Amino acid sequence: MPADDLEAVMSSFAPTFLDDFDQICRLSHARYRRYPAADLLEHDGRAAAACTYCHMYEEAIRRWTDRPGIKPLDIRGRKVWAIGAEVVVRLKKTDEDGRSRNYPTRQDQDYDRGLPLPGLPEPAVRLTVGYLLSPTQTEIVRIQISKPLGRQIEWCAAIVPAELAVGGRQWEDVTRQRGFG
Amino acid sequence: MDRFNPHMLALARDVRGLTQPELAPLIPIAQGTLSKYETGVKEPPDEFADAAGRALGFPPSFFYQPDRPYGFPPFHYRKRKKLSAKALGRIVAEMNIRRMHIRKMLPSFPLPTNRFIPEIDRDEYGASRKGRLDIEDVARAVREHWMVPSGPIENLMALLEDNGGIVIPCDFGTDLLDAMSQRIDGMPVLFFVNTHSPSDRLRYTLAHELAHMVLHTISLQDDAAMEDEADEFAGAFLMPADEVRHHLRKFDLRQLANMKGYWKVSMAAIAVRADRLKLITPYQSRMFWMEMSRLGYRTREPNEPAPERPTFLDKVVRHLVTTLGYTREDVAKLLDLLPVEFDRMYGPRTSSFPEIKSATHLRVVK
Numbered sequence: 186m187p188a189d190d191l192e193a194v195m196s197s198f199a200p201t202f203l204d205d206f207d208q209i210c211r212l213s214h215a216r217y218r219r220y221p222a223a224d225l226l227e228h229d230g231r232a233a234a235a236c237t238y239c240h241m242y243e244e245a246i247r248r249w250t251d252r253p254g255i256k257p258l259d260i261r262g263r264k265v266w267a268i269g270a271e272v273v274v275r276l277k278k279t280d281e282d283g284r285s286r287n288y289p290t291r292q293d294q295d296y297d298r299g300l301p302l303p304g305l306p307e308p309a310v311r312l313t314v315g316y317l318l319s320p321t322q323t324e325i326v327r328i329q330i331s332k333p334l335g336r337q338i339e340w341c342a343a344i345v346p347a348e349l350a351v352g353g354r355q356w357e358d359v360t361r362q363r364g365f366g
Numbered sequence: 367m368d369r370f371n372p373h374m375l376a377l378a379r380d381v382r383g384l385t386q387p388e389l390a391p392l393i394p395i396a397q398g399t400l401s402k403y404e405t406g407v408k409e410p411p412d413e414f415a416d417a418a419g420r421a422l423g424f425p426p427s428f429f430y431q432p433d434r435p436y437g438f439p440p441f442h443y444r445k446r447k448k449l450s451a452k453a454l455g456r457i458v459a460e461m462n463i464r465r466m467h468i469r470k471m472l473p474s475f476p477l478p479t480n481r482f483i484p485e486i487d488r489d490e491y492g493a494s495r496k497g498r499l500d501i502e503d504v505a506r507a508v509r510e511h512w513m514v515p516s517g518p519i520e521n522l523m524a525l526l527e528d529n530g531g532i533v534i535p536c537d538f539g540t541d542l543l544d545a546m547s548q549r550i551d552g553m554p555v556l557f558f559v560n561t562h563s564p565s566d567r568l569r570y571t572l573a574h575e576l577a578h579m580v581l582h583t584i585s586l587q588d589d590a591a592m593e594d595e596a597d598e599f600a601g602a603f604l605m606p607a608d609e610v611r612h613h614l615r616k617f618d619l620r621q622l623a624n625m626k627g628y629w630k631v632s633m634a635a636i637a638v639r640a641d642r643l644k645l646i647t648p649y650q651s652r653m654f655w656m657e658m659s660r661l662g663y664r665t666r667e668p669n670e671p672a673p674e675r676p677t678f679l680d681k682v683v684r685h686l687v688t689t690l691g692y693t694r695e696d697v698a699k700l701l702d703l704l705p706v707e708f709d710r711m712y713g714p715r716t717s718s719f720p721e722i723k724s725a726t727h728l729r730v731v732k
Contacts, residue, residue, distance in 0.1 A: 222628040226613060230620060320661055321623035321633075323669050 279315025283331025283341035505602035533676035
């Protein structure tokens, strides 16, 4: 089993893919927000997330098709990307902890628990690349990568946009700290 | 030459935000003498206009204009109370100077005569409707009168200017006041807007000012009632009840932000509208305002719509320059302004604005 702690996982693919993750989420959300105002008004949160996801998926395909080191996988409708043999990522809308908020299917629950799924490389670390929206759901607060552990989150790292990166640091640990007691 | 007009001295001093004790040493002159000139107790010597003009950035001719200043319109009492005397003086002075400019420029500009901002006589209007003035009804009538299609008003400034108003961008030097309006006989209705105001708030405020011009220029009421009516009109004019009602079936920040993108008014204005139409409970309203405060959205909301730009004054200046052959100096002289001040007030704001040629002078080449 590859090391699945925050530092080890992030440093394994950060230089190569973080900028792509960031851009895929931001561009897709921006594209969704350019829909006519009358259409946005008729969408609920689920429709907004579904539209944004479609743009994210297509943007990922555009960027990663034929790119060495990453390949798309379709696990009974769930689209994920395998980065080498060590990491698998999926794209989602997440909350500030890095959790996806919709009701998970059985397959998603198994993905989050790290249980074997046919077609997924074993024993790859399973991650969620997600975008966190502002309270009005109109702006992106941050793009983050989280490692689920069932319904809990083991760790969550925010991608630092290239223009804000200080000293070359590409990500920050934003895992919610547990209180004492 | 006309007589020295003491009102113009007070206007020039106010618009620069100076008190008499601050201005006197700049001229230089004793404050007592300045006070006597400003109140008209004493006639200043001819050279005083030069000295005052140098200190205040106006040509001497400015002080010889025969016009008289108008005070604040009789609404916005509460807003006025928040403003300092200096800020208030500056706004009134700016409004008066702009009004005088427009009065000088308009005779040379072909104005359409069939466009106007209606005025409602409450007694007559109410009498035809069994004594009750329904503000929703008035807002709908104005929309119909101007043939505004259903849905959001794309550009409120353009709508006002297309229908006989003039929108004048001003630097009020404060963010306590977004806009002000004036209806003066023989002139189009003037809407003065603060260039520093956020665009979503400005649209609502302009609609609020329109309400005062429609409802409160023939008969006045007490300030609170007039402000309440103007707010109700602004909401009804920008977001007609029958159209906005079904958008408000959901009431959360996400929906309000999307409504803001569609109706181009602030989330706060939409919440007030929902409250007035009784589409939300007092509890929902209270929670909304608490959330807005917590997020800091009560001072500045996210997703500001693209700002609207007035175009009428640009058109007038362009007409003077391109059709009537005025130079920059000619227009400045017409308005009793220094050319540099003219550039600040009426300089190019859009790429379509023509380059204003300066007067060319012959000079001896040795």
